[in-house]
Amino acid sequence: EIVLTQSPGTLSLSPGERATLSCRASQSVDSSYLAWHQQKPGQAPRLLIYGASNRATGIPDRFSGSGSATDFTLTISRLEPEDFAVYYCQQYDNLPLTFGGGTKVEIK
Amino acid sequence: QVQMVESGGGLVKPGGSLRLSCAASGFILSDHYMSWIRQAPGKGLEWVSYISGSSSYTKYADSVRGRFTISRDNAKKSVYLQMSSLRGEDTAVYYCARDKRGTYWGQGTLVTVSS
Numbered sequence: 001e002i003v004l005t006q007s008p009g010t011l012s013l014s015p016g017e018r019a020t021l022s023c024r025a026s027q028s029v030d031s032s033y034l035a036w037h038q039q040k041p042g043q044a045p046r047l048l049i050y051g052a053s054n055r056a057t058g059i060p061d062r063f064s065g066s067g068s069a070t071d072f073t074l075t076i077s078r079l080e081p082e083d084f085a086v087y088y089c090q091q092y093d094n095l096p097l098t099f100g101g102g103t104k105v106e107i108k
Numbered sequence: 109q110v111q112m113v114e115s116g117g118g119l120v121k122p123g124g125s126l127r128l129s130c131a132a133s134g135f136i137l138s139d140h141y142m143s144w145i146r147q148a149p150g151k152g153l154e155w156v157s158y159i160s161g162s163s164s165y166t167k168y169a170d171s172v173r174g175r176f177t178i179s180r181d182n183a184k185k186s187v188y189l190q191m192s193s194l195r196g197e198d199t200a201v202y203y204c205a206r207d208k209r210g211t212y213w214g215q216g217t218l219v220t221v222s223s
Contacts, residue, residue: 035209037153044203044213045153056211088153092208096169097143097155 002027002091004100012108019076021103023089028069033093036065036074039102040085048087049074079105110134110212112204117217120194124221128189130204130214138162138182141208144189146200147216154200157189158208172198194221 003026013019023034031052037045047056049065052072062077076083084107089100116128130142143158157168157178166178177190187204201216 033209037210039153044215045210046213047210050209050211090153090210095167097158097208099153099155102152 001096002029002094002098004089004091004098006087006089006100006103008103009101010104010106012106013079014108015079015081017079019074019079019083019105021074021076021087021105023067023072023074023100025070025072025091029072029091030093031068031072033091034065034067034072035090035092036063037088037090037099038083038085039088045088076105081107110206112206112212112214114202114204114214114217117202117219119220119222121223122195122221124194125190125192126194126219128191128202128204128217128219130187130189132185132187132204132206135206137180137185137187140206142178142180142187143205143208143210144178144187145203145205145210145213146198146219147203148197148200151200156202159187191219194219196221 005024007022034052036049039045053065064075086102086104088102111133113131138161144156159166159178175193180187199221203216204214206212
């Protein structure tokens with residue numbers, strides 16, 4: 001099983017600041033099969049990024065993904081008030097499909 | 109627009125059974141893998157199962173294999189999760205999602221396993 005470790009667990013930032021979220025895999029993941037999801041309290045997750053760097057439909061360009069093999073990054077260039085949420089990385093390359101434990105981005 | 113609506117959740121006793129449904133609209137269901145993903149209260153996301161567009165391939169997490177069965181009826185635009193021998197650790201919100209990567213998610217249905 002591929003274990004995804006997200007860091008930090010919590011990120012305290014102010015609106016307008018840059019957020020950098022990390023996702024590290026226990027073994028190499030084909031970058032074509034790495035996704036990032038956003039989840040707000042009481043809501044279902046929403047796909048932000050797939051294939052490590054492709055924005056999903058309707059996702060603003062302040063969200064970007066990068067990385068390969070075992071190290072992946074989600075960057076939010078300038079935080080908007082609606083971006084404070086929990087973010088999960090996911091690999092859908094190998095069975096079982098797995099998610100990271102999440103990074104909470106909170107208002108400082 | 110793409111939409112998935114889950115139903116069938118509720119309170120069930122340990123050892124009991126429940127069948128979840130996911131009604132899909134806004135896309136051609138048979139063109140897509142469909143997944144079930146769950147989230148225990150206050151916890152992260154856990155993949156449960158997926159099924160290919162033609163039902164040829166089904167896969168399960170170890171934690172549910174042998175107890176849960178995924179199926180679909182493309183004509184009825186629906187995906188199902190039959191859950192049996194339920195345990196307390198199965199308590200979660202169950203989400204239906206399109207594709208293995210979760211391109212779109214339903215709003216979820218809560219399953220509570222408790223005596």
